[in-house]
Amino acid sequence: MLKKIGFLVNPIAGSGGRIGHKGSDDLYIENLETPLKIKRFLSLAPKKGVEYIVAENKMGEIYFNNDFKFTVIETLNKEKTTREDTIYVTNRFLELKCDIIVFAGGDGTARDIYSVVDQKIPILGIPSGVKMHSGVFANTPEAAAIILTKYVNGEATLTDAEILDVDEEEYRKGRYEVKLYGIAKTVTFGNYLTPSKEEIISNEEELEAIAEYVINNLIRDNEYYIFGSGSTVKYILKKLGYKTNFLAIDVTYGKKLVKTSVNYYDLLNLTGELNLILTPIGKQGFLIGRGNQEIGPEVLQKIRRDKIIIVSTRSKLNTIECLRIDTGNPLLDRKFQGIYKVIVGYEEFVAIKTCDNTSVVDNDIT
Structure with missing residues (x-):
C-alpha cells in the first residue's frame, strides 16, 4: 500500500535570518534559500511506494516533477501565503488520510501544523526557519529525506517531540522566553533528528574564566571579531565593557566594539582577518546555522577554520x-x-568533534 505523504512549504519561513530580524512571522518576504533546501531534500526523498499530497504553487507544487507520484491540493491564497494557508492545507492532509506530514519551515510553521494534527499523525520538519527550537526538525534537508525513506521502509521509530516557540517581538528585544505548545509525534532514525533546544543555567565563575582567557590570549588589536549569539559569548563583551543584545551578532575591531546587531550584509563588508567567536546551542549542539544565520555562507567562506573560537x-x-x-x-x-x-575555563579545554551526519552516507539512503 502506498504511503501518503502530505508536503508543504512555508515560502516565507527563514527570510528574517540573514537580515538579523530573528524571525519571519511578521514578514512577507520569500526566503530565497528555500528552493535549494527543497531541491536537496527531494534529491534523496523516496519515490517508490509513496504518493505525495502537495500544496499548490509555491507551497510545494513548483518543486515536483514527473519523477514523483503526486497530487496537488488547493490553498486559500495564490500569491501571498499566510499561516491560514498552512492550517487549511494541514486539514486537507488529514481529510485525505495522509500517513505523515513533511514541511519546510520553522517553529511557527510547526506550531500551526501541530494545532491541527495534535498527535493524530507524525510530522517531520525540513529546517528552513529562523527559529527551530522544536524537536520535529531533521538536522539538514538531506537528513529529513533519509528519515522519511526509513519511515517508508518501516525502519524509522515513532517518537514524541516538543513543539516550542518564542515571542518574536520579545526575542528581538533580547528577552528570550521559550514556551511549550505541546507534544507532537515525529519519526526518527539514527541521530538525524535534532533534539529540542535546552537552556542551561551558566556558572558565573566559569564565564569569568572563559572571558578572561579569550580577552588576555586570543583577541588581537588589528583583527575583526564576529561575536555570535548566546550568553557565554556575550559575557566576553561584558568583560570588555559592552552590553549588547545576547541574541544579536556583534563585531569588534580588536577589543573595540564597532557595530552591534549586525546582519549578513554588514558582515560581507568586513575586510582583513576575520575571527568568529561562537558557543554551541545546548543539547542541539548547533554551532553554525541556528540562532546565528546572519553569519551566512559568503561570510564563512572568508573565515579560516582555525579562526573559529x-x-x-x-x-x-x-x-x-x-x-x-x-x-x-x-x-x-x-x-x-x-x-x-x-574553551571551558582559563587555559582549560575540551576536544569535541563535529557530527558525522552533516554529510550524507550512501548506506543511509539505500
Missing part, C-alpha cells in the same frame, strides 16, 4: 554529543568538519 560552560557541553554545522551550503559544511578545542 568556541566557548562553552562544561554544563552545556555535557548535553552535547557533537557539534552541528549547517552553513546552508553542503560543500562549505565540509570545510568546517573535524575536531575543535572548546
